[in-house]
Amino acid sequence: MRLGVLDVGSNTVHLLVVDAHRGGHPNPMSSTKAVLRLAEEIDDTGKMTKKGADSLTSTVEDFTRIAKASGCEQVMAFATSAVRDATNTDEVLSQVKKASGLTVDVLEGVDEARLTSLAVRRWYGWSAGRILTFDIGGGSLELTSGVDEEPEVALSLPLGAGRLTREWLPGDPPSKRHVSVLRDWLDAELKQPAKDLRAAGKPDLSVGSSKTFRSLARLTGAAPSGAGPRVRRTLTVSGLRQLIAFISRMTAADRADLEGVSSDRASQIVAGALVAEAAMRATGVDTLDICPWALREGVILRRLDSEPAGVLVSVG
Structure with missing residues (x-):
């Protein structure tokens, strides 16, 4: 199957598209990155700024379209430190989901x-x-x-x-x-x-x-x-x-x-x-x-093992 992994990190948002099957070696097909520096978009109150949230939202929208155009059956989207540390995480990710249809899971x-x-x-x-x-x-x-x-x-x-x-x-x-x-x-x-x-x-x-x-x-x-x-x-x-x-x-x-x-x-x-x-x-x-x-390969491998490690959303 063709899978998309969308990694929302502290510096970049990275979409990796792979062809993979259980017991096989995931084969990378494409890689798309955007440098957002979300960790620098946390204000003095601990909230992600409107600029950071809007940049993330538009990037996830774009990357979801790329995943669909690439033939991905599913997209596994997750966020790490920068989003996890923000005090308005739920609000930001709700905005992202409303705009893109993609649920981003926050990894501890x-x-x-x-x-x-x-x-x-x-x-x-x-x-x-x-x-x-x-x-x-x-x-x-x-x-x-x-x-x-x-x-x-x-x-x-x-x-x-x-x-x-x-x-x-x-x-x-x-x-x-x-x-x-x-x-x-x-x-x-x-x-x-x-x-x-x-x-x-x-x-x-x-x-x-x-x-x-x-x-x-x-x-x-x-x-x-x-x-x-x-x-x-x-x-x-x-x-x-x-x-x-x-x-x-x-x-x-x-x-x-x-x-x-x-x-x-x-x-x-x-x-x-x-x-x-x-x-x-x-x-x-x-x-x-x-x-x-x-990490991204770990998410793919766990998905192939049929043990969820994030939220799977169909983009087909």
Whole structure:
């Protein structure tokens, strides 16, 4: 069947269209993105602004039409940190549904972690043993550990790259002092979560998923996306340290010229690198394998397993 997955994130809204069947490898057919930066559209009262809500509404309308034109039998729509954190979430999503006919499900952070873990497990298989998974989004960091498709430990922390950039790294480029202070704060914040993950057992494989980790791996020498998803890519702590020393002295405009860094993420890649470094340091991980699958693939796989992970709406 042809499925559409509409992911409303903190930075972008992303429609992925795939051909998929139970027991098969989801085959991507098209990918459409819009940069809305919804996390920056939360006002002082915690509400999403009218501008943010209207931008989201028109984008979902457009993407629903694209899904229909692409022959999607169903669309699974979900929202993560930015929409989840807004105090007027119900009002915003009601507006979206009224205009587009699409119900957007709000995923809790722990559910994000579990679905990402499912995608990683399916990619690497049972022979990988215990997998420790890291996923950095715009608003949150997800961490899991487990030997099964349902992880034994699933954590979601408000340590996303966009959130930390806004709260901790003013200036372009950020000052050495701000970078140092954020490093120390992250070490303190990750101390207990790392202890919980270690208590589950020593990992046989440590994995980073999400665009942030793919970008960091590319910046430290991993193969480009054009080499295909099955080429092994890794990220090391030592490589991250060298990268942070380099990119933290650059402006966002200069970072956007680096291969592997999109213009919409250039401003937050320093915070993303600091979170990745701190998470690896806290858990004692020296090297991460980079998984091409993440949350969206997890949603698809759960749907194919006939276990709902979002709201399914026919657009036919």
